Amino acid sequence: MAQAEALVTVRPEGLYCPAGDFYIDPWRPVARAVITHAHADHARRGHGAYLAQHASAPLLRARLGADLTLQTLAYGETVQLGGVRLSLHPAGHVLGSAQVRLEHRGQVWVVSGDYKLDDDGLSTPFEPVRCHTFITESTFGLPIYRWPPAAEVLHQLLAWWHDNAAQGRTSVLYAYGLGKAQRVLAALQRQGAHGPGPLLVHEAVQPINAAYRAAGAPLSDVSSLGELTDRCLLRRALLVAPPAAQGGAALRRLGDPAEGQASGWMRVRGQRRRRGLEQGFVLSDHADWPALLRAIAATGAERVLVTHGQVAPLVRYLQEQGLDAHALATEYGDEELVEHPVAESLA
Numbered sequence: 379m380a381q382a383e384a385l386v387t388v389r390p391e392g393l394y395c396p397a398g399d400f401y402i403d404p405w406r407p408v409a410r411a412v413i414t415h416a417h418a419d420h421a422r423r424g425h426g427a428y429l430a431q432h433a434s435a436p437l438l439r440a441r442l443g444a445d446l447t448l449q450t451l452a453y454g455e456t457v458q459l460g461g462v463r464l465s466l467h468p469a470g471h472v473l474g475s476a477q478v479r480l481e482h483r484g485q486v487w488v489v490s491g492d493y494k495l496d497d498d499g500l501s502t503p504f505e506p507v508r509c510h511t512f513i514t515e516s517t518f519g520l521p522i523y524r525w526p527p528a529a530e531v532l533h534q535l536l537a538w539w540h541d542n543a544a545q546g547r548t549s550v551l552y553a554y555g556l557g558k559a560q561r562v563l564a565a566l567q568r569q570g571a572h573g574p575g576p577l578l579v580h581e582a583v584q585p586i587n588a589a590y591r592a593a594g595a596p597l598s599d600v601s602s603l604g605e606l607t608d609r610c611l612l613r614r615a616l617l618v619a620p621p622a623a624q625g626g627a628a629l630r631r632l633g634d635p636a637e638g639q640a641s642g643w644m645r646v647r648g649q650r651r652r653r654g655l656e657q658g659f660v661l662s663d664h665a666d667w668p669a670l671l672r673a674i675a676a677t678g679a680e681r682v683l684v685t686h687g688q689v690a691p692l693v694r695y696l697q698e699q700g701l702d703a704h705a706l707a708t709e710y711g712d713e714e715l716v717e718h719p720v721a722e723s724l725a
């Protein structure tokens with residue numbers, strides 16, 4: 379296919395669709411932005427008009443302002459933008475996350491945004507979309523990244539919590555505030571009364587929990603850390619907090635808590651040590667290596683453009699499989715690393 383027919387190109391502002399005159403998750407201010415999901419590296423401030431999936435609306439408004447010019451679509455609903463028929467399809471990453479399907483003159487392109495194939499019980503599960511060209515993320519695009527089953531990780535987490543409670547130490551689990559925290563909370567709530575003490579959440583996570591509940595996600599109310607005054611109960615509690623809360627004032631009253639983190643990066647040994655964590659739980663909202671390959675195959679795409687993370691190894695692997703695969707330079711980070719104090723040292 380000639381370059382002139384490309385449905386998506388890279389401009390200094392971001393991924394651009396010439397036939398429809400709009401950008402997808404642009405990193406510089408533009409007139410019209412289609413947003414795949416509400417994480418900070420995808421949904422930035424300053425665009426003229428935003429288009430996103432329905433369930434993203436409260437998250438985007440909370441982050442970027444209530445007065446946002448925002449149009450929303452249901453999954454599968456189509457709109458015509460210039461010469462392009464556009465629709466959004468579930469990406470299974472976080473609440474409201476979407477793949478963007480673009481159709482123009484018989485060509486179909488899909489921009490994945492971030493995605494995972496596992497059903498987290500909260501966001502609408504990933505749906506493969508057939509296309510000619512697939513633009514995929516590859517945050518964990520290396521064969522070493524293989525996630526254990528989520529049920530196994532939850533089991534480890536409960537065992538850890540019990541151990542800590544038996545020693546009279548509060549458990550603090552760091553989990554990214556949008557997506558991961560809700561996933562952990564909902565999974566623990568589904569376990570019912572199996573924890574040794576109360577389940578608590580850092581105040582910063584409450585507005586996001588509220589947005590999840592407003593969208594109908596099965597997540598019950600959780601008390602904030604500040605609401606629990608009984609010191610005895612506090613020592614048996616599990617607190618879910620964003621990684622940025624580590625070392626902050628809110629956590630100081632916990633004395634000597636046991637600290638762990640839930641992240642795909644916990645698969646990398648040095649990451650846990652570097653943050654001074656006793657325990658790492660491998661739980662990611664991104665596809666692991668086998669899931670990336672499965673998702674790419676399911677699109678039936680002949681051409682795959684790889685962005686975001688471990689690009690070169692995945693491009694090479696796909697080329698060896700006979701696909702027309704290329705790297706696409708973008709400015710997305712990984713939300714979990716962006717929030718880490720260690721992110722700078724890794725850059």
Ligand SMILES: [Zn+2]
Pocket residue numbers: 415417471492713
């Ligand atoms: Zn994301």
Ligand SMILES: [Zn+2]
Pocket residue numbers: 417419420492686710711712713
């Ligand atoms: Zn991302």
